[in-house]
Amino acid sequence: MKLLEYQAKEVLASLGIAIPPGEVARNADEAAAACARLGPVAVKAQVPVGGRGKAGGIKLARTPDEARKAAEQIIGMDIKGLRVPLVYCEAALEIEREIYLGFTVDRDARANILMLSARGGMDIEQVAEESPGSIARLYPNPWRGPLDFELTQLVFDAGLGDLARPLAALIKKLYRAIPDYDALTAEINPLVVTKTGDVIAGDAKLESDDNAAWRHKDLEQKYGAFIEGDPYEIEAKKRGLTYVSLDGDIGIIGNGAGLCMGTLDLVQRAGGRPANFCDIGGGAKAEVVENALAVILMNPKVKGVVINVFGGITRGDEVARGIITARDNLKMKLPLVVRLSGTNEEEGRDILKRNGIEPGVNAWAAAQKIVELSRVGIR
């Protein structure tokens, strides 16, 4: 679960990290009122993606009127495919310098990595590419967390020795996001040093591991409803499916992530454009297939669906009957091509054919078939 900035900041504040005063605004009036209380503010789009500033989602407002105008422009705008549901109005900071501080999972090292750089701000990725040496790194022990002397080394390595004490203390607080919230990423960029010498989180990114959602039900309850996203992805999540929206028009269902990704590749190779990635896992049970089809058919752009099921132990005839039931329950009229293999696969293909569904002999043939049928637009 990727938290919005104001939510991540609430979490940081609960860990004892200083954040600027701020208020959430759902409309222009609320933004104006927030500015009247806070003074000059940054009006910031709340979407769980990076690059908001560059997309025009952050504007400075000195007066309530300017805050109103900024909120009018930002609320409802589209940033990387996400509609902005609300803004966060935050007291503007007197910035002396900007630091980068972030934890994430380094999958190659199979460990958490902590990174600190004196060159924080919008261009940190460029800094990483051009002068990787300017980013100090530490792999803290995952059982006990970073120790004081390790943090002292890190801070001096980053050239921030003058801030050694406050930074080491702050990093220890941020680290709590890992054991307490199963954080996969906890990032403060910029970490602002103000003209008065305070160290304050200028922005915050926090992603909590979905695999651990069962022990962070509080996060979901408090924040889940406010995170707007792709409507199909939200519906798919409710139905317990692994689903990612794409911008094409051919619906894709596969069992297993690799097989599903392989099917995307084949559809693209055949000249089609996938509308989604949907992994229904092993077994291909009728109910799961129906859920997957239901979500895909919500999308009016979809012109056809291909289902790729490799049943190792699963029986092909059972899978075929399940798919037919799902199609009939949903009164699906669009072209449907099914590639299935496994025990009784020939029988499965016969059942499909008798019920007006095109069976693909292999995944490549199925991909070509659905691309062809979607172009014609008939079954």
Add this chain to the structure above:
Amino acid sequence: MSILIDSSTRVIVQGITGREGSFHTEQMKSLGTKVVGGVSPGKGGTTHLGVPVFNTVADAVKATGANASGIFVPAPFAADAIMEAAAAGITLIVCITEGIPIQEMIRVKDFLRGYPQARLLGANCPGLITPGEAKIGIIPQRITKPGSIGLVSRSGTLTYEVASALSAAGMGQSTIVGIGGDPVLGLTFRDVIEMFEKDPATTQVVLIGEIGGSDEERAAELLARGTRLKAVAFISGRTAPEGKRMGHAGAIISGNRGTAKSKEEAFRKAGVTVAETTDDIVGLLR
């Protein structure tokens, strides 16, 4: 011969009395795998599917001399199950369980440094099979055939797809190893290829990778140093869009690695044939 597992491997199943554990224990036994016991806390002293059940892995190892374990316990208990197996002296730990929190796996990886004899496969993997001899996990025996091709893969169903195509073409496999798709996992492509290199029964390898991480690139670096194996690689996800990323931390550490293009280029540079689709693999091995 084979790698990691054969008909003499003594296997226990952690979570043997559960639905998945029971079903796959029977499948494993029907192939001839030497399943010597199971673990299910509180059910020690009973017998299930014809094998003795123990309360802990240590008890099971003491009584049966088991050296390998298949883990089928639910996700909230799986990380502990892996560490329990390592501490009890198990040398091959195969964790099938999906959905283990990543921070727990990071702690497991750190813990395993204290048990260098313990090799972990997975988690979230289909396991491994030496066709005609033994298996731990869920790879269907039906689609495999004994032979000399080593198959190593990050994806479960794509492994089945490729194995069944190979078997149908009369091309048997020495051992099939599913390393799993989780970001923090045990054995890597590189580890498994090193084992195939040393296995006289393996003459060719097929490697099925995926976008993300740089394990494929590291395997390519190894193969580039010279190998007696004829190798074919396939990378799935070449048309997958870039993830909806937040924050910069991931990009700072991974740079340009991890894309399908980077992986395919690394293999080509190492002299490994790259298959465009899984259907092409059989032809490329002939």
